[in-house]
Each structure stands twice: as structure tokens, then as C-alpha cells.
Amino acid sequence: MSAGLESLRPGARSDRCAALRKPGALRLSLVLPVPLLWVSLLMLLLAGCRGADTPAYNTQFIAFDSAVDLSIVGELREQAELAAEEVEHDFRFLDQTLHAWESEPMARVNRLLAEGEPFAAPPSMLPLIRQSQVLALRSDNLFNPAIGHLWELWGFHTDQPECRPPPEAEAIRALVQSAPTMADIYQDGLLLQSDNPAVKLDFRFIATGYAMDLGIETLRARGVGNAVITVGGNVRVIGERAGRPWRIPVRRASGAGVLGMLKVSGDSSVFTRGAYQRNFIYQGQTYHDVIDPRTGYPVQEIHSATVLVDGSAAVADAAATALMVAGLSRWTEVAGRLGIRHALLVDDAGTIHMTPAMAERIALLDDEADVAIAPLPAEEPLQGGSPR
Template sequence: MKSVRDPIVDLFAQASTCPRLAVLLVLVLAVAAQAGQSSQQLRIAAFGSVVEIVVRSAPQAQVEAAARIIDREFQAMHRRWHAWEPGPLVEVNQAIARGERTIAVPDDIAALIAESRQLYQASEGLFNPAIGGLLELWGFQSSVMPEGPLPSKAQIRRWLEQSPSMTDLRLTGNVLVSRNPAVQLDFGAYAKGVAVDRAIDILREHGIGHALVNAGGDVRVIGDAGGRVWQIGVRHPEGNRGSILGTIQAADGEAVFTSGNYERFRSDGERRYTHILDPRTGWPVERVTSVTVVGPRGSSADAAATALVVAGVDDWPRIARRMGIDKVLLVDDAGRVWMTPRMAERVSFRRPPDAVELRTPGLSR
């Protein structure tokens, strides 16, 4: 028997407990301490991290059936949507690069393209899954920390001149047409949100009404945590892996997603370059350390968190409003916290930040 410390959920400590390539599905019966109700905890290795599922007040057989389907679908998503290992997405990218006039795409990838194109437009191009070539140029299309020389200014300039974007693509049913061979799709800033949404759908289809899905720190919940709202812990971007900035209340159906510069980066010995790239400049973003958003779905929250990091300290409120996000918490490189009034109603800090500024979505500086 293992006690569950919910409703506060540590979102990131789990990632170090599971080998990267292992596929684990461990069912642990637990007791929800705050309500005395039975809870079950599952862990699956997928998308390069540990996916944790906590289910409350549901028969074990239903939980096990849902977990098998989630595990199977997550492994398939990882293989099919991988941007540089052989699979359907790589085949689509190769066809685009060859300049093929029409490209047949599978249903799942067509759905990714269709929704991400809408999110691209809402974010004014700051969320841009067409920049796989730029990510490769910087060495971030790799499962290991990038090494070697940084891309030259000339290489980045050539990429900018090609200006690949989601508007270069036209999708009719399952037929894709690209007008720009430089488009290389990489859904790394979005696919995890889609997967979390699918896991929630599967849980609901199996009659499960109270659960949390945590994919390496990105979370969506349904129901409640034993008569109380879920409390989602957010990592302190300047702290150790186990350091918590605070907790955010998440209501039924909501997603809490974070994008930050502290997990994946490269260094030239003097400066750290984050994997979050600005498609307008071709360079890693600066000044913003992390952005956490609360939204109605994982897919849109995932994309919005990335777009707001790119938008930066000055413009994030305007982009948040365009994307329909009213709960945002941003930490800049000086440690200052910026957030919306709606987020301020949800967050409890472990230690009061040195400086906090409230900004209303739509009102940029």
C-alpha cells in the first residue's frame, strides 16, 4: 500500500525514476489521504518522460482496461509523431522536402496539422510547428544534449529567407499540399497536449470521473481530488528539480501546462541557449524563464505556453487574449513573476516572489 499525497501533485520529480526506453505500466493501489477514498496510480513511460495517472473512486477493472488502451495509444503516438526517427511524420516531411505536389497523410497526422494550423494563426505564428528544420539546425532534434558548434548567422539567415510556416500548407481531407519545401513539421510543442487530452477521453469512456493525467509536468484533470479541487505543483524554474514555485488550483476538465527554458538547452560554455526558438529571428528566446497556463484542453494549453514564451515579457498579454487564455503565470530571467488576475485567484506560492506584476490579457506594454 502506498499513500498518495494528493491534492498537491509533484509534477516533475517522477521523470528521473524511469529509464528513458523502458515501457512501464505499474498499477499501485493507494489511499487518498485527504478523503479516505481508494485511489489508483499508474505510470507509463512515453514521450521521453514518465506519464502518471491518478484515478480516484473507480473499480480496478475499469482502470486497468483504460490504462492498457492509454499505454498502447501513447506508444503508437510516440512512434508515429516522432520528428526525426523513422515513422509516418518523417515520411511526410521527406515528401514535403522533395517538393511532391500532393501528399497523402494519415488521419492522425492530418488532425494534428489542421488544429495546429489554427493555433498558429491565433498565436500570430509564434507557435509554429513548421520549424523542424530550425530545430535541427540548432541540434534540438536529438534525444541527447546537443554538442558541437552553434549554427552560423548565415545558416540562420538562409532559414529565415525560406520562412516556413503553417500557412504554407493546404489540407483537403487527407491530401496535403505544401508550397514551401523548407517546411518540416515538428509537433514537440503540442503533441503531448494532444496525448493528454486523449488519455482523459479514454478515462471518461471507461466511466472514470475523477482522475489526473501528468505527462512529465503537464497536467489535465477531471472531477475532483476527494471533495477538493486538484492542486497542481509548478516547478520553480530557478530551483532544483524538486523545488516548487507554488500550486495552482485546477477545476474539472482543466489543463495546466508549462513551457520553460530549464529542461532542454545547449551551451557554448558562456551562454545557455534554450530549445524554444523564436521563428521570427531564428534564435532561442530570451528574458522569459517559464510560462504556465491553465486552459480547457491540453492541446491548446501546450501550444499557448510555448507561444507566450516566444511573445516575451512585453507582448504575452496580447497573444494570450488572441489564444483565448486568461490564466497565465510568467517568470522572467530576473525572477519576477507576471500573471493575469484570473491566475492570481488560483495560485498559492510556497514563498512570496520578490516582485509580482498583474497584467490583463490583451493589454501589452
């Protein structure tokens, strides 16, 4: 645990309307078969790469409404257990601090931002705010954690989204016109302030990746060189699996089954954002929480977006969201702005759109899939800053 975190540690379905639970979401009282199958598949793939003489330590805990799976390779069990306990401690603390609708620290920050006066923010939240501001700017605000009021208006601020009609168009229009962005937040040391009362922070599309990055930093500080953290099918890896690359399954756009496999090693993150993750159906129409800040409505054109990046899971988390929101007309532009070389999108017709680099890396399971390769504009290096 870093000094910054330590200083603040606490702690009915019908034909008309149906709610769909987020694949990968687990509560202690609920066990869903699809996520368990997904985790079992990943663990089986990892086990298949294990050398006979290489120790591997595997553990699982609950954070960010999902099962978090951690595998540490090449360390003695006692050392691996101590490192895993610290990672779990950090995950749980960040979950309690950053949870959009259950966290008192987040509720306080949003309440004070709306008041417009400077206030002292939790130090552990400030690096995430700064990193989110950089990523929001680079994505042209298609990744936008400041639109918490829109998610709440749609009913996505609860563990289980309710079956209900979409919000009134006028209410959506009013929030869109207020145009809250991360640029409306100003920082001076530990002080935060906003001049836009419509800002409400919700880090749902970066918090998990941020926690994974901190977890990897913790493992490295304890001398761990080979490990993988998996949350809801999203992965951050370092090193290798007994001298071989990690084999990472990429979900289909439906959230069920595997679209393809990626071999990754070194320091890499693979994230998928999809319409299947938190949604409900009303009168035959699916509404999900990947909302376009420009319209106030859930994204319709793209069903899922997957990115592979070197390093930061927070960048991968935010980038997958931004590319899904960008749609077919802008995804390559936004990928270039974010420095993303490996990206894959599935549209509503089932066509798989990929960058040339991703096409070279992924092994699709369906040889007959409709694939479109899209070149990227000139790449720009991403300066997202350290999460600490």
C-alpha cells in the same frame, strides 16, 4: 482507441561545454532523481486529498521521452486497469507516430511535404495538423510546428543535444527568411501538400498535450469521471479527488523546486514551458529549444511560462510556448488572442508576471517574490476544434 488510431496502429561535461538533460525525460536505461522527486511530490499531494473510502488506481509508463503518470479515482480496480491500458496504448502509438526524429510516419510526411506534390497522410495525424494550424494562426505563428529545420540546425533533433557552437548566423537567417508556417500546408481530404520546401513538421510543443487530450477522451468513454494525467510536471485533470480539487505544483523557472500551487477541478490543464527542458551550455551560454521563429534563436527574455486553461491540454501546451516566445512586450496580447485568462511568466530578472485571474488562483510559496500583474486585452473565445 479510436477508429482513426486503430486503422494505423503499427508501433562529457567540461567548463567549455555542457549538455543539460531535459527534466522529466526518462529512457528505460536512465533514471533521473529530479523528475522522480517531482512525481513523488505530485503523488504525495494527490494522496493527501484521498478519501478513506474512495478507491484510487495509479500507474506509470514511458512515452514522449517522459514518465507518464495516470491516477484514476472512484473506479473499481479492474475497470481502472482496463482504461489505463487503453490510455497507455494510445500514448505509445502517438509517440511512435509523432516523434520528430525517430518516427518513420513523421519522416515520410516531411519528405513528401518538401517535394511539393499531394500525398496521402496518416489519418491519425490530420486532426493534429488542423488544430496546430488554428493555434499557429491565433498566436501569430509564435507557436510554429513548421520550423523543424531550425530545431535540427541547432541540434535539438536528438535525444541528447550535443555540446557545440551555435549555428552560423547565415544558416539561421536563410531559414528564417524562408518563413515556414502551418499556413503553407494544404489539406484536401486525406491529401496534404505544401508549397514551401522549408516546412518541416515537429510537434514537440503540442504532441504531449494532444496525447493527454486523447487519453482523457478514452477515460471518459469508459465512464471515468475523475482522473489526472501528468507528463513532465504538466497536468490534465477531470473531475475531483474525492470531492476536493486537485492540487497542482507549478515549477520554478529553473525547473527545480516549486514556485506555487494551483487548485483545479472539473476539466483543466496546466502546462509550463521553460528554458530548462531541452538545452545545452556552450562557453557559459545556455541554448534551449524554445526558438523564436522570427529570429531563429532561442528565447532569451523569458525563462518560463505557465498557463491554466479549461479543457484542452494541446491548447495549454501550445499556448505556454507562444507566450514564452512572445516575451514581455507581447505576451498579454498573445494570451488574449488565444483566449488564455490564467498565465504566469518568469523573466530573466526573476520577476513573476501574471494575469489578474492567475494571481487570484495561484498560491505562491515565496511571499517576498517580485510580482507584476498585467491586465489582458479583450478576451476572444478559442475555437481550436476537437482533437479527434
